[in-house]
Amino acid sequence: MEKLAIHGGNPIRTQPFPQWPVWGKEEEALLQEVVHSGKWGGSGRIRTPGGRSKLELLEARFAALQQARYAISTVNGTLAITVALKAAGVQAGDEVIMPAYTFIATASAALLFGAIPVFADVEEETLQIDPEQVEALITPRTKAILPVHLGGAAADMTRLKAIAAKHQLRLIEDAAQAVGTCWEGTGVGAIGDLGTFSFQSGKNLTAGEGGMILTDDEELADLAWSYANVGRVRQGAWYQHERIGWNLRMTEWQAAVLLAQMDRLKEQLATREQNAQLLNRLLGKIPGVKLVKSDPRVTRHARHLYLFRISATRAKKEELLQAVQAEGIPLSPGYVTLNCHREVLRSIRDWTGKERTDACPVAERMAEREAFWLGQAALLADEEAMLDIARAVEKVLAYYGTNEGDDT
Secondary structure (H helix, E strand, C coil), X not given: CCCCHHHCCCCCCCCCCCCCCCCCHHHHHHHHHHHHHCCCCCCCCCCECCECCHHHHHHHHHHHHHXXXXXXXXXXXXXXXXXXXXXXXXXXXXXXXXXXXXCHHHXXXXXXXXXXXXXXXXXXXXXXXXXXXHHHHCCCCEEEECCECHHHCXXXXXXXXXXXXXXXXXEEEECCCCCCCEECCEECCCCCCEEEEECXXXXXXXXXXXXXXXXXXXXXXXXXXXXXXXXXXXXXCCCCECCCCCECCCCHHHHHXXXXXXXXXXXXXXXXXXXXXXXXXXXXXXXXXXXXXXXXXXXXXXXXXXXXXXXXXXXXXXXXXXXXXHCCCCEECCCCCHHHCHHHHHHHHHHHCCCCCCCCHHHHHHHHHHEEEEECCHHHCCHHHHHHHHHHHHHHHHHHCECCCCCC
């Protein structure tokens, strides 16, 4: 049997994967325009000599991409969620149902002002929030449902929208990983009452930091804009503050970078999709590997992550992870579950005075044992890189052995 690289053998891959972010003369030219404009901040009222500011251009272009009427730029994706929750009328003590298998910011954005996360389990085949779990968790204190479009796929927005309407709840989409994703032909972020996006360093569309809120509701758009602009109103006086808000604005610098990044988005989406389909064919043949499925109603997948499962092996997750990484593949273990996260639970206890436990066995099993990720930058590599990924996984599983049929 071929010796694993981690045990002194030769690694499958020695070539690097593509660097991220991708950038070029387009970013440099737009940033130079910002320098010479003398308008660098994000007040929402600035005008450049050429007319509209970079922020206005970005908001219009991003809204069009996701098929929304209104877009409000923010300092980052976490606070985009906070602002969206506030605009939707969520207050301290209100409950917000969200998946357990997500980044901590989904919960911390609510906890920032005392809204209480309630954690729903995820579907085993898709790893997206389970709508039936969501409905079972609704109480008189529930104010909003906050699905996360994990990995650039999409949660079941048709079912979640029906549940929200039935119980008169706000539906707010965490689409941080889903720039370009469509559900039944409609851009995510524009399906619920509000949707939020992140432009953090690792995202498919990045300016290092930044966020965006989308909505089709003019009143919600105005509220979100106000909360992100220190409580001002769009047409009011400069020192007219109608509510308590914060300075959560993006600057012209980030907007310039994002406008240039958007020019590459269509081609990058196509490359990631092609490579994801190739990985599906390759990994799907390997004993012990289970593919994470995408709902057929996801009509465009952003492929921020390529997720797969290894559920029938005698090795521990950490052993498998380190072995595949030693073969030259940038594999990640993914999230820990928030329903078991010590600091999240402590914050909930601090706000409520009570211990909260939400059982999410599928999410916990995925985090602890089965789920593995490849990041979006790896999906920008060539066909040979995809073959190397499959070879490395197959080599490692052949070494450790599998127990096909044992999913426990």
